[in-house]
Amino acid sequence: MSDYPKVVEFHEEGPREGFQIEKRSYPLEQRARFVEALADTGLKQIQVGSFVSPKAVPTMADTPELFDMIRRRDDVRYTGLWLNEKGFQRALQTPGCDMEGKLIFYTTDTFCKMNNNCTVAENRDAQGKWAQLYLDNDVPLDKAYILTAFGCNFEGDVPQDRVLDNVRYLVDLCADLNVPMPAIYLADTVGWGNPEAIRRMIGAVRELVPDARIGTHLHDTRGVGAGNVLAALQMGVSLFDSSVAGLGGCPFSKASDVQGAGNICTEDMAFMCEEMGIDTGLDLEALLAAAAMAEEIIGRPLTGKLMHYGMPARRAA
Amino acid sequence: MSDYPKVVEFHEEGPREGFQIEKRSYPLEQRARFVEALADTGLKQIQVGSFVSPKAVPTMADTPELFDMIRRRDDVRYTGLWLNEKGFQRALQTPGCDMEGKLIFYTTDTFCKMNNNCTVAENRDAQGKWAQLYLDNDVPLDKAYILTAFGCNFEGDVPQDRVLDNVRYLVDLCADLNVPMPAIYLADTVGWGNPEAIRRMIGAVRELVPDARIGTHLHDTRGVGAGNVLAALQMGVSLFDSSVAGLGGCPFSKASDVQGAGNICTEDMAFMCEEMGIDTGLDLEALLAAAAMAEEIIGRPLTGKLMHYGMPARRAA
Known part of the structure; x- marks a missing residue:
């Protein structure tokens, strides 16, 4: 099962x-x-x-x-x-x-431009420079985040290849630099994930890099967080970002910045x-x-x- | 899957x-x-x-x-x-x-005595009388609830057979009265359920009565509700009790009566x-x-x- x-x-x-x-x-x-x-x-x-x-x-x-x-x-x-x-x-x-050396990948130009004033592809190239910077400073490359991996408030549903393109880039980058693959974190940055989307996306990433450790960064924006965690567990995910007491949410207002909306809660999960x-x-x-x-x-x-x-x-x- | x-x-x-x-x-x-x-x-x-x-x-x-x-x-x-x-x-x-004709079964004497001043077995016999009363009044027998199917605040974890004994009784009762089996609702009355417990219990009930329709009555007492719903869906459950807006909970106080704590939320689920x-x-x-x-x-x-x-x-x- x-x-x-x-x-x-x-x-x-x-x-x-x-x-x-x-x-x-x-x-x-x-x-x-x-x-x-x-x-x-x-x-x-x-x-x-x-x-x-x-x-x-x-x-x-x-x-x-x-x-x-x-x-x-x-x-x-x-x-x-x-x-x-x-x-x-x-x-x-x-x-x-x-x-902790972290790379940050994006899936949509609109969100990437808002955060970084550059396109997804330009940000990807910049991650190469970050990886080199970590290497130069003896900082281990621990994690690679792929933001809005399950949907974006500006561009809607995210096609699987947008995520996989980042993973392919990462594989090449690690080979070029001769460093081990970091854990790949799929981030549901704005709370669009559902258990089936998570199962499918993790499955696709796993198929591409069977030996990579996979983590998730999930928000409980729409009350589906525990279902998403379960789906991730069922796909063998063993790394979870979370916040004690569900800290980070702003639960009872129509926050203009829904990005802040509730990480999954450490102790509940x-x-x-x-x-x-x-x-x-x-x-x-x-x-x-x-x-x-x-x-x-x-x-x-x-x-x-x-x-x-x-x-x-x-x-x- | x-x-x-x-x-x-x-x-x-x-x-x-x-x-x-x-x-x-x-x-x-x-x-x-x-x-x-x-x-x-x-x-x-x-x-x-x-x-x-x-x-x-x-x-x-x-x-x-x-x-x-x-x-x-x-x-x-x-x-x-x-x-x-x-x-x-x-x-x-x-x-x-x-x-709507409903039968209510219990799994622990302590909880049953508190609610009904009788033992689980005595309550079970009483359900036979209820079924007859429904029959006499042309009320269809729609649902049979098994309360605290996943745990009880007074007696702790609930052995599978406590639930299955009720199902067996129900099968015999329906045969005796020559009425169709109602949907069987497994109720997580006090919020003890977890996805694995739900998978196992529903699996056991399904094995006993493969043709029965199974529903759940779940509370989101401990933040696991969406995971429990997902587990139930994966076992083919298609009937869910729920409350819009999560009504029924008393989320921000140490309620003395935790039974009231938060049904799963209709629109989120x-x-x-x-x-x-x-x-x-x-x-x-x-x-x-x-x-x-x-x-x-x-x-x-x-x-x-x-x-x-x-x-x-x-x-x-």
Whole structure:
């Protein structure tokens, strides 16, 4: 019936997704304690913040100070996000930021032009330069994201070949640079995915690169997130980006920027996996405590469900 | 990979689930217009209200008046819920209430005693009397629910045979009475289900009664609802109870009565089906309008997601 992985890994995006989207800033101290709480749940990777222009995203201006304040665990990677070389250099110069080489591919010119002022093809060539930059700085090439892999608010449904063209480029690039293939992350950036689309797209990518590790970056924009995760699990996906408490969403307003709408919720999806017998390595009670902390910091109800109802009470044997 | 049905049917429980759980009552007129809006979405069946003790559930005391006020469509069934013979008689005497014969089975003595002051076995025997009562009153035996089929807050995980024993009883009962088997609804009454448990339980029931139509009554208590619906679809389930806007939940408080926690959301799940190419017969835009109406009546944000983000904007061809 399915090809479930035995073990899956959730990479936590809550600290960046959650606080970046907010209009106000939150005290450094609170955010550092929140990251520390997350690090105590068994999560192996936590995206702490963005190295983006402080002018564009004032809430992330203090990312280097945040890294500095966190009491680190040795078994957790604390990562950051950058969108240009300046941000990359800031990350490199930030002690405590675990450098993770990421490439970003697009599927539609309209969305790519909005974000990068270039076409899909031009952005693809730029990724070659990024890969070289990582190589030059001893940063391992860990992940390649393909954004809006399941649909785009500007150009609608995305043909499979738009995704596969990026994968083909990546294969050639890795061969040229003689580096191992990074994990390929299919991102449902604006919440268009459905379980069948996910099954088909992952199947097509798998056929092209059978040995590549595949991950997903899914949003629960339209309430289908758990179905999409299940479909990905059934295709053997073992890497998931997620946000504790569903941080990052703006659930109860017609947000003009729907890109921000709700990552899949770490503890709800980890609960689903664990109940299905798939090992996440996570301590769900500790995750629920971190989710409660997020809700307290943000100061309004968050969209996670398990955090509001708790674990099923199994009778002691 | 799967055995998806081509067509699925959602039975709407929002009007009862949504308003019954609330502490205050809402004007009859508003609730009647809400049911009418739902009836214009393509839904074939809507549970309008409960015929339960007005003392126990004051918000449902005016159910007969509500039925009377609704402008009916011929292609929709307007049903009600009863829990005892007095309620059944009230329903029978309510013009406009489409009578639907339902049996209710339990899986754990503790939960059954709480609800009915009897054991699982005693309740089972009582269902024989209910079936006879329906027969005597020309009420078709439409559905047999098996409550807490996936877990119980009091007794924990539910062994498969607890569910199958009820199915076996039902088979014998229908043979004895010489009536067709009703649809069998597996209910995740307190939100314990996960996709694997659902796959296994439905598989076991299907093996026992290959020709029976199987439905599910699922709650999204712990954020796994869409995954559970997908698992049910993959097992060929084509009948789903659901609530528009996710009505019935009490999402942001540690409800003492978690039974009330969030039915799966009609429009989100219908969206998932339609995107997967499964026909629901529903007008999603009309459903979104009904969901918005529910939110306005209740007067606080509801948990549906599609209603807050809208349909993906596909570019005109």
